[in-house]
Amino acid sequence: MNAPLKVTVTGAAGQIAYSLLFRIAKGDVFGPKQPIILQMLEITPAMGALEGVAMELQDCALPLLHGMVLTDDANTGFDGANWAFLVGAFPRKAGMDRSDLIGKNAGIFSVQGKAINSRAASDIRVLVVGNPANTNALITMSNAPDVPRERFTAMTRLDHNRSVSMLAGKAGANVADVRQLTVWGNHSNTMVPDLTYCYIGRQKALNAVGKRWYSKEFVPTIAGRGAAVIKARGASSAASAANAAIDHVHDWAQGTRKNDWVSMSVPSDGSYGAPEGVIFSFPCTCPGDGTYQIVQGLELGEDIKAGIKATGDELLAERAVVAELL
Amino acid sequence: MNAPLKVTVTGAAGQIAYSLLFRIAKGDVFGPKQPIILQMLEITPAMGALEGVAMELQDCALPLLHGMVLTDDANTGFDGANWAFLVGAFPRKAGMDRSDLIGKNAGIFSVQGKAINSRAASDIRVLVVGNPANTNALITMSNAPDVPRERFTAMTRLDHNRSVSMLAGKAGANVADVRQLTVWGNHSNTMVPDLTYCYIGRQKALNAVGKRWYSKEFVPTIAGRGAAVIKARGASSAASAANAAIDHVHDWAQGTRKNDWVSMSVPSDGSYGAPEGVIFSFPCTCPGDGTYQIVQGLELGEDIKAGIKATGDELLAERAVVAELL
Numbered sequence: 001m002n003a004p005l006k007v008t009v010t011g012a013a014g015q016i017a018y019s020l021l022f023r024i025a026k027g028d029v030f031g032p033k034q035p036i037i038l039q040m041l042e043i044t045p046a047m048g049a050l051e052g053v054a055m056e057l058q059d060c061a062l063p064l065l066h067g068m069v070l071t072d073d074a075n076t077g078f079d080g081a082n083w084a085f086l087v088g089a090f091p092r093k094a095g096m097d098r099s100d101l102i103g104k105n106a107g108i109f110s111v112q113g114k115a116i117n118s119r120a121a122s123d124i125r126v127l128v129v130g131n132p133a134n135t136n137a138l139i140t141m142s143n144a145p146d147v148p149r150e151r152f153t154a155m156t157r158l159d160h161n162r163s164v165s166m167l168a169g170k171a172g173a174n175v176a177d178v179r180q181l182t183v184w185g186n187h188s189n190t191m192v193p194d195l196t197y198c199y200i201g202r203q204k205a206l207n208a209v210g211k212r213w214y215s216k217e218f219v220p221t222i223a224g225r226g227a228a229v230i231k232a233r234g235a236s237s238a239a240s241a242a243n244a245a246i247d248h249v250h251d252w253a254q255g256t257r258k259n260d261w262v263s264m265s266v267p268s269d270g271s272y273g274a275p276e277g278v279i280f281s282f283p284c285t286c287p288g289d290g291t292y293q294i295v296q297g298l299e300l301g302e303d304i305k306a307g308i309k310a311t312g313d314e315l316l317a318e319r320a321v322v323a324e325l326l
Numbered sequence: 327m328n329a330p331l332k333v334t335v336t337g338a339a340g341q342i343a344y345s346l347l348f349r350i351a352k353g354d355v356f357g358p359k360q361p362i363i364l365q366m367l368e369i370t371p372a373m374g375a376l377e378g379v380a381m382e383l384q385d386c387a388l389p390l391l392h393g394m395v396l397t398d399d400a401n402t403g404f405d406g407a408n409w410a411f412l413v414g415a416f417p418r419k420a421g422m423d424r425s426d427l428i429g430k431n432a433g434i435f436s437v438q439g440k441a442i443n444s445r446a447a448s449d450i451r452v453l454v455v456g457n458p459a460n461t462n463a464l465i466t467m468s469n470a471p472d473v474p475r476e477r478f479t480a481m482t483r484l485d486h487n488r489s490v491s492m493l494a495g496k497a498g499a500n501v502a503d504v505r506q507l508t509v510w511g512n513h514s515n516t517m518v519p520d521l522t523y524c525y526i527g528r529q530k531a532l533n534a535v536g537k538r539w540y541s542k543e544f545v546p547t548i549a550g551r552g553a554a555v556i557k558a559r560g561a562s563s564a565a566s567a568a569n570a571a572i573d574h575v576h577d578w579a580q581g582t583r584k585n586d587w588v589s590m591s592v593p594s595d596g597s598y599g600a601p602e603g604v605i606f607s608f609p610c611t612c613p614g615d616g617t618y619q620i621v622q623g624l625e626l627g628e629d630i631k632a633g634i635k636a637t638g639d640e641l642l643a644e645r646a647v648v649a650e651l652l
Contacts, residue, residue: 019345022565028352052559056566058495059551061487063502161387169384176389225385233378239348240382 004035004066008081011088012040013050019242025057025065029250037067041077074115081120085245089130099321102132106322109136113143128154129245133187134265134279135318142326154265156281158244159183162225163193171208177201182283183263185311189223192307197298255288261295273308278315330361330392334407337414338366339376345568351383351391355576363393367403400441407446411571415456425647428458432648435462439469454480455571459513460591460605461644468652480591482607484570485509488551489519497534503527508609509589511637515549518633523624581614587621599634604641
């Protein structure tokens with residue numbers, strides 16, 4: 001049995017965490033032989049509810065769950081953390097515009113970045129789920145200057161999984177047969193779902209579904225999927241967001257499939273014309289040792305390049321809003 | 327790859343199902359090679375929310391999820407079903423006493439029993455989660471006379487898991503080291519958590535924790551655990567209930583551990599002085615072929631026998647309330 005991993009989850013009494021924590025503690029992310037200590041961070045008014053969540057975790061009798069820490073203090077929450085899921089974020093309220101939202105969250109994530117910098121384990125790796133995820137990840141990274149930049153990522157895996165599933169549904173194929181789909185850019189409605197190198201089984205995906213369906217049905221449906229779920233369910237995506245977070249960290253920690261890649265928002269190195277200095281979603285492969293590589297050498301059409309420019313410009317504009325925190 | 331199993335979940339837009347469906351579809355119950363078709367039953371006003379849940383299931387891109395049926399019609403919901411999780415139940419509202427609650431639920435479960443009888447697959451197996459679970463299971467079974475009685479069970483696994491976890495916590499042991507714990511009787515506060523044959527590692531559990539702690543701390547805490555979770559979380563146990571349902575059906579389908587047993591509410595054969603004609607929780611072992619056996623030959627003390635009598639009397643009283651539906 002390995003030594004326990006310390007896994008921090010923020011927003012731990014919220015809806016996404018309620019789907020996420022139990023699956024982490026069961027072994028879905030780090031495997032069936034890896035004990036876990038869950039370090040659950042919440043705001044002070046939610047500590048009572050968090051106690052209830054901890055009781056339920058206890059009531060599952062999970063052999064891998066070797067300990068729990070419940071705290072409203074970021075330094076305690078990130079103390080010795082090996083992995084962190086930053087799920088909690090300030091929600092958008094009526095009358096707030098996007099820059100208000102970014103500003104509110106910047107305060108949260110700069111504090112958490114500083115706590116990661118001073119308290120986390122030397123191998124800390126971070127996934128930001130709370131929106132605006134890419135810019136929140138940038139703020140976190142910028143406030144943790146002693147941690148290597150490549151340890152900070154944001155989640156575009158939900159967009160990726162939605163795209164894979166919609167494509168498989170259209171083609172009458174299993175989701176496992178879809179490979180090499182990419183979501184570029186920001187986790188927002190400017191993201192670019194790209195089928196240029198995507199296959200469904202042995203067939204090129206664009207040939208299987210047609211360019212017209214791709215541009216008229218697929219791209220707008222994926223961009224509007226979050227809002228459609230809210231409309232139907234009366235609440236935002238939680239279980240599917242948690243599932244995507246699990247997939248992201250699972251693949252980062254344990255490796256991506258052969259002959260496939262996943263979409264991860266990572267610090268941009270300027271590949272494919274993406275702006276540097278932002279957290280940008282690229283096609284990535286992971287060998288299974290906690291590293292990832294941006295897939296290189298793809299040739300892209302003019303429409304995808306234009307989309308990458310637009311979503312990159314949006315990320316630069318978000319960065320400008322929080323410039324004083326970077 | 328096996329042929330898909332049809333798995334019916336009722337109350338599919340509710341909180342327990344929201345934790346349960348994703349884990350069934352991921353393979354947590356029937357294994358990583360068993361495709362699933364989820365047949366999700368809800369009441370008509372919840373069909374919109376159920377559509378949102380189905381969208382999120384789709385958005386997880388789960389290779390084992392080969393299909394979904396969304397319906398408010400019991401015959402459609404149970405059509406060809408191999409396994410059924412009866413989660414949906416009429417909730418207790420202010421001013422209702424227990425017999426009101428039993429009566430309200432009796433209507434739901436008699437309809438579902440008839441649908442199971444006429445439409446389910448010949449190998450149908452049923453777990454009732456919705457409360458009062460034991461009596462709801464009895465009504466379901468009684469309305470499905472063509473289905474072998476032993477296919478109907480109710481959930482005491484949450485009580486069992488809570489007991490295992492509390493005991494391990496007290497002894498400073500891992501939950502996996504706790505064996506042969508039994509919860510007897512009704513899933514209500516008359517249930518009897520029994521450590522007579524329970525071990526923690528190689529030590530008898532009662533010696534490890536002491537009889538005084540067992541009777542003064544353990545039994546009342548387990549009996550009041552559901553209410554304590556509601557008080558802390560502001561909502562009843564959902565993820566832990568779903569986890570227990572997964573454990574119950576997983577072990578029933580795939581087998582219990584060697585040198586251990588689990589607590590399952592099953593049709594009473596009169597063992598240990600339990601009344602016949604009710605669904606009663608016994609220690610059970612499962613070989614992994616969809617059958618179970620009640621553990622025989624245990625010698626019990628007078629306190630446990632008295633507890634079995636009291637919880638059995640409660641089940642007989644519940645049965646009397648719904649006599650005309652049996």
